[in-house]
Amino acid sequence: xxxxxxxxxxxxxxxxxxxxxxxxxxxxxxxxxxxxxxxxxxxxxxxxxxxxxxxxxxxxxxxxxxxxxxxxxxxxxxxxxxxxxxxxxxxxxxxxxxxxxxxxxxxxxxxxxxxxxxxxxxxxxxxxxxxxxxxxxxxxxxxxxxxxxxxxxxxxxxxxxxxxxxxxxxxxxxxxxxxxxxxxxxxxxxxxxxxxxxxxxxxxxxxxxxxxxxxxxxxxxxxxxxxxxxxxxxxxxxxxxxxxxxxxxxxxxxxxxxxxxxxxxxxxxxxxxxxxxxxxxxxxxxxxxxxxxxxxxxxxxxxxxxxxxxxxxxxxxxx
Amino acid sequence: xxxxxxxxxxxxxxxxxxxxxxxxxxxxxxxxxxxxxxxxxxxxxxxxxxxxxxxxxxxxxxxxxxxxxxxxxxxxxxxxxxxxxxxxxxxxxxxxxxxxxxxxxxxxxxxxxxxxxxxxxxxxxxxxxxxxxxxxxxxxxxxxxxxxxxxxxxxxxxxxxxxxxxxxxxxxxxxxxxxxxxxxxxxxxxxxxxxxxxxxxxxxxxxxxxxxxxxxxxxxxxxxxxxxxxxxxxxxxxxxxxxxxxxxxxxxxxxxxxxxxxxxxxxxxxxxxxxxxxxxxxxxxxxxxxxxxxxxxxxxxxxxxxxxxxxxxxxxxxx
Numbered sequence: 149x150x151x152x153x154x155x156x157x158x159x160x161x162x163x164x165x166x167x168x169x170x171x172x173x174x175x176x177x178x179x180x181x182x183x184x185x186x187x188x189x190x191x192x193x194x195x196x197x198x199x200x201x202x203x204x205x206x207x208x209x210x211x212x213x214x215x216x217x218x219x220x221x222x223x224x225x226x227x228x229x230x231x232x233x234x235x236x237x238x239x240x241x242x243x244x245x246x247x248x249x250x251x252x253x254x255x256x257x258x259x260x261x262x263x264x265x266x267x268x269x270x271x272x273x274x275x276x277x278x279x280x281x282x283x284x285x286x287x288x289x290x291x292x293x294x295x296x297x298x299x300x301x302x303x304x305x306x307x308x309x310x311x312x313x314x315x316x317x318x319x320x321x322x323x324x325x326x327x328x329x330x331x332x333x334x335x336x337x338x339x340x341x342x343x344x345x346x347x348x349x350x351x352x353x354x355x356x357x358x359x360x361x362x363x364x365x366x367x368x369x370x371x372x373x374x375x376x377x378x379x380x381x382x383x384x385x386x387x388x389x390x391x392x393x394x395x396x397x398x399x400x401x402x403x404x405x406x407x408x409x410x411x412x413x414x415x416x417x418x419x420x421x422x423x424x425x426x427x428x429x430x431x432x433x434x435x436x437x438x439x440x441x442x443x444x445x446x447x448x449x450x451x452x453x454x455x456x457x458x459x460x461x462x463x464x465x466x467x
Numbered sequence: 468x469x470x471x472x473x474x475x476x477x478x479x480x481x482x483x484x485x486x487x488x489x490x491x492x493x494x495x496x497x498x499x500x501x502x503x504x505x506x507x508x509x510x511x512x513x514x515x516x517x518x519x520x521x522x523x524x525x526x527x528x529x530x531x532x533x534x535x536x537x538x539x540x541x542x543x544x545x546x547x548x549x550x551x552x553x554x555x556x557x558x559x560x561x562x563x564x565x566x567x568x569x570x571x572x573x574x575x576x577x578x579x580x581x582x583x584x585x586x587x588x589x590x591x592x593x594x595x596x597x598x599x600x601x602x603x604x605x606x607x608x609x610x611x612x613x614x615x616x617x618x619x620x621x622x623x624x625x626x627x628x629x630x631x632x633x634x635x636x637x638x639x640x641x642x643x644x645x646x647x648x649x650x651x652x653x654x655x656x657x658x659x660x661x662x663x664x665x666x667x668x669x670x671x672x673x674x675x676x677x678x679x680x681x682x683x684x685x686x687x688x689x690x691x692x693x694x695x696x697x698x699x700x701x702x703x704x705x706x707x708x709x710x711x712x713x714x715x716x717x718x719x720x721x722x723x724x725x726x727x728x729x730x731x732x733x734x735x736x737x738x739x740x741x742x743x744x745x746x747x748x749x750x751x752x753x754x755x756x757x758x759x760x761x762x763x764x765x766x767x768x769x770x771x772x773x774x775x776x777x778x779x780x781x782x783x784x785x786x
Binding site: 158159161162163176177179182184186187188189190191192195196227229231232233244248251252255261262263264265266267268269270271272274276278280282 | 477478480481482495496498501503505506507508509510511514515546548550551552563567570571574580581582583584585586587588589590591593595597599601
């Protein structure tokens with residue numbers, strides 16, 4: 149939704165010009181004096197979720213997508229508000245009980261609770277989730293430093309395959325179908341590492357738009373560039389097998405977002421503590437590249453040590 | 468939207484069972500330990516606003532409607548988030564600049580500022596506004612006490628005539644048209660009295676659904692009843708003239724909401740301080756009735772001291 153980046157710029161004039169506000173340049177709002185962190189996101193049927201045939205999974209996905217904004221900044225989500233617009237069919241008794249059960253499970257899993265919201269009639273189904281947490285500090289966007297290492301938690305790409313399956317653009321056996329679709333609907337949020345990030349990450353973001361697109365948002369409004377190595381980008385065994393079997397390009401599989409893994413940068417001196425933290429928590433953390441000077445072009449190096457030429461800014465819609 | 472009251476009940480199971488949460492029974496969420504007050508509301512084209520031909524006025528109206536929830540509880544709104552779903556036409560450059568100007572004016576008028584939000588594509592235009600304030604205490608819903616006096620700020624009914632004009636159900640000369648339409652779009656929020664309410668009101672609500680409907684929400688889940696006097700319900704001179712001229716029923720004019728005046732109850736011993744506050748602030752406050760025992764039926768007494776029989780629960784859609 150690149151056009152809406154413009155809108156954001158437009159409206160940033162309205163944000164109070166002080167340090168506690170992020171001037172709408174970040175994914176969350178942080179009021180330092182009140183220690184308050186807020187994320188507001190809208191999810192529309194047909195754009196952010198394909199349809200509402202599986203309300204239980206859609207609800208879980210959007211809740212996770214919302215609290216992920218806080219978790220990747222080192223902030224524990226505390227409560228959330230959900231506003232739904234939809235028709236009677238979307239909010240049928242059966243669907244409501246499914247939504248209720250999903251929310252209950254998410255509340256238990258992430259220690260969050262519902263604090264309010266709104267439900268209105270509309271032909272178009274959409275949800276706005278407001279997530280709130282409290283923290284003395286957060287990790288900001290656009291605070292990468294030159295020569296920082298670039299890290300990523302977990303694996304990328306599974307969710308994208310799940311989406312392709314849901315859109316019936318590819319088909320796989322039922323075991324793999326279930327595996328990838330689940331990764332799409334139920335991203336594993338890295339709650340364990342969230343608070344630890346505050347001690348070593350200079351900047352962070354959750355991958356929702358795609359590794360390369362989100363990486364662009366970390367390099368301080370293009371003050372720097374990045375260099376990443378394709379071979380170091382972590383993927384699951386299932387995805388590796390699929391790539392080998394179907395001759396998919398790895399770069400396409402890992403550039404399309406919805407991963408909700410945490411992308412962060414840290415000073416090279418922090419590599420030991422990051423490795424230690426990873427082992428201690430049992431959380432996969434991979435070093436995938438470096439922050440480079442602005443006069444270099446951002447580079448992706450493939451398995452054969454060759455530069456990959458990007459067709460468009462981080463988007464690889466061809467499969 | 469009575470059906471959605473059911474949904475609210477449904478979802479109240481998910482709200483944390485402790486004192487700081489209002490268990491979704493109020494219009495705002497209050498976290499006592501964090502002193503945080505939050506209101507989340509969704510406004511849909513065709514339901515909460517007729518159309519988007521006057522973006523500047525629609526935006527002002529929904530911002531006021533949102534912060535009104537805080538103001539009527541004795542809480543000063545501090546910042547807000549706006550999430551818009553709409554098509555390219557709704558968010559054209561011209562409309563965006565109108566929205567921007569409106570928000571700027573509202574920010575200045577109410578000392579609030581924009582902290583974030585989201586804009587997504589959708590055929591159906593809707594906005595979700597999250598308003599946030601901080602307060603040590605708030606005035607809750609459903610805390611009326613037996614024999615409390617019932618009060619209302621400002622005048623009722625002008626907004627309803629404005630809506631009728633916008634829907635072209637009636638027509639008036641251009642001066643009156645402008646007067647009533649402005650009252651619909653630009654309700655005068657009672658910010659002056661907001662903090663003072665904490666010292667005398669037992670319970671309060673802003674009138675958004677209509678005097679009688681909102682009064683029902685104050686009487687402690689029907690633990691009490693009310694008795695109000697039609698002659699004491701404050702209306703503007705313009706509305707009085709219209710009623711005299713067109714033989715409209717006053718009860719119909721003042722029961723249809725969108726007034727955003729504050730309805731509250733207070734112990735009779737507070738009447739002197741309320742009168743004093745009213746004079747001091749120059750804010751019109753009218754005593755319109757009393758909270759009565761549950762074994763009495765709620766009564767509306769007309770100008771001839773006769774009981775008005777209600778056709779439906781507080782709704783008077785006939786004109």
